[in-house]
Amino acid sequence: MLWAWPAPARPTTVTLAGVLQATGKRSLGSSRRGPGSRRRVAVILGGPALFLLGRATFEYQVFSRISLSRPGGLLALLAIAPGVIFLPPVFTELGAALVLAGVAITDTRRSWGRPPEAPLPPH
Known part of the structure; x- marks a missing residue:
């Protein structure tokens, strides 16, 4: 259904879903101790994946x-998922934060000292 929307609305919708998913995780419980469940992970x-x-x-x-x-970054999130199931949720959150920080650092290093890119739509 999402791909039936106009092309400019798709990336914003998926990014917004990722942000809402990340902020809505508190509904699974407030306990930060003990091993996490698959659902919580x-x-x-x-x-962050969305x-x-x-x-x-x-x-x-x-x-x-x-x-x-x-x-x-998506592959890194998939790679850490099996290992953090047995750890407290705070380590899952730390892993996600480190992956996103790695993506941000990589993007910053790639664009450092270069002029802003001009848009070049695929169509």
Whole structure:
């Protein structure tokens, strides 16, 4: 259903869903101790994953390319998911924050000292 929307609305909607997913994770319980459940890990890591997916879609719509840091961040989130199931949720949140920080640092290093890119839509 989302892909039936006009193209400019898709990346914003997916990014917004990621932000809402990340802020809504408090509804799963406020306990930060004990091992996390699969559901909790999916919600905690799902927000940043949706954000990266929305940002990649936006980047493609505006610049006709996707930075390697976006799929790399998604793969990193998938890679840490099995390990953090057995840890308290605070470590899941820390892992997600470190992955997003890595994506931000990579993007900053790539664009450092360069002029802003001009939009180049794919159509």
